[in-house]
Amino acid sequence: MxxxxxxxxxxxxxxxxxxxxxxxxxxxxxxxxxxxxxxxxxxxxxxxxxxxxxxxxxxxxxxxxxxxxxxxxxxxxxxxxxxxxxxxxxxxxxxxxxxxxFTDMVMERTEKLMMKAIVRYREDQDLENAIDFIQKKFQCCGVEDYKDWSHNIYFQCLDTNPSLEACGVPFSCCIHLQNQTVLNTMCGYGMQQLGEPLARQNIFTIGCLEKIIWWAKNNLLLxxxxxxxxxxxxxxxxxxxxxxxxxxxxxxxxxxxxxxxxxxxxxxxxxxxxxxxxxxx
CATH class of the missing domain: 1.20.140 (Butyryl-CoA Dehydrogenase, subunit A; domain 3)
Structure with a gap:
């Protein structure tokens, strides 16, 4: 019983x-x-x-x-x-x-999905917050590298782009100092015009896809x-x-x-x- x-x-x-x-x-x-x-x-x-x-x-x-x-x-x-x-x-x-x-196919689809999210970054507030959270959490920028943000119409690095954020990246890509108390939302402006060695001093240049895979491999047991x-x-x-x-x-x-x-x-x-x-x- x-x-x-x-x-x-x-x-x-x-x-x-x-x-x-x-x-x-x-x-x-x-x-x-x-x-x-x-x-x-x-x-x-x-x-x-x-x-x-x-x-x-x-x-x-x-x-x-x-x-x-x-x-x-x-x-x-x-x-x-x-x-x-x-x-x-x-x-x-x-x-x-x-x-x-079919790991390669899964990775390709994931990359396309992440790139599509970058293209629509400013069109959905929830998506924008999600991308900012991921880039802050994994200390990354873009899908493969920081220049992926040129696919977004607001950050597109063209002379004909009237946006103030042209050739820039979102503030969530920026490296924040430990003693920094005020958030500088303009810290990513013009970063796509810099080479990786110079840009690396101010923003994260490694793509989020690589960082997420690296995190998964290092926390495989978890x-x-x-x-x-x-x-x-x-x-x-x-x-x-x-x-x-x-x-x-x-x-x-x-x-x-x-x-x-x-x-x-x-x-x-x-x-x-x-x-x-x-x-x-």
Whole structure:
């Protein structure tokens, strides 16, 4: 009895936690979608706000099946929940294998996506903040180097460009001194006209793609540990708990099938109360 309750409520707690997380993702996605200006051009292949709503909705549905199925001992819901988890696990495994086998293609697509983000830098405030955060965090500038910013119409290094930021880079590329208290947003002006040795004294010249790859390689154990932990929690652990609960319910059904058929003359229901007792006796 205690073993069954442990399996049941452990699965319920896991699913409930992820159910709450999915609800938060949906709320954040809806807020971001509504709060965005209507005339903003979607810069990426998929709008991040829309992506949050879709991912959150799928998580909400799947974890709801797990919560309700575990609490009500409903084998039909638990089987559906288990099938969804199996499909997601297969998709994640396939994505990892494809990413490993076609690394060059993945890197090329990533580079194009990052370059597209640079081109649309000033058109989306959320994207602008994201790029500034990445360049500050990884101490980088552009995709391959700092001159990639010439692809942006505001920073394009042409004599015909009337922008005050022409031939410059965003302030997030600048090297800030430790004792600097006032942020100089004009620190990147004219940096594309300088050679790398001179520009390196004031801004980061290495591209963000190279810096992110370098960070991933140097933190491979951390990345692998987090990925493995999430996979173990979300997939293997919950799949095992769901399968164990289904197996336990089936066992009880088999034990009670013949006596119940004799007494009532009808089949047992596959739907049990929330606090039904499933003993080995």
């Amino acid at each position: 205690r073993g069954y309750r442990g399996v049941k409520y452990t699965l319920f707690i896991f699913c409930y936690f992820l159910w709450v997380v999915s609800a938060v993702l949906i709320v954040v996605g809806i807020y971001a979608k509504v709060a965005k200006e209507k005339d903003v051009v979607d810069t990426l292949t998929v709008d991040p706000a829309l992506l949050l709503i879709i991912v959150g909705s799928v998580m909400f549905l799947i974890t709801f099946l797990g919560c309700f199925g575990a609490l009500r001992n409903a084998t039909c819901l638990l089987k559906t929940f288990l099938a969804f988890l199996a499909v997601i696990l297969l998709l994640q495994t396939a994505a990892g294998v494809v990413g490993y086998l 990345v692998a540990g987090l990925s493995g932990g999430l996979l173990l929690l979300e997939q293997v652990c919950m799949m095992s708990l769901a399968a164990a609960q289904i197996s336990w319910i089936r066992k009880v059904q088999r034990q009670k099938k013949e006596p119940a058929a004799v007494k009532s003359g009808r089949k047992d229901s596959l739907w049990y109360p929330a606090f039904a007792d499933f003993d080995d006796d």
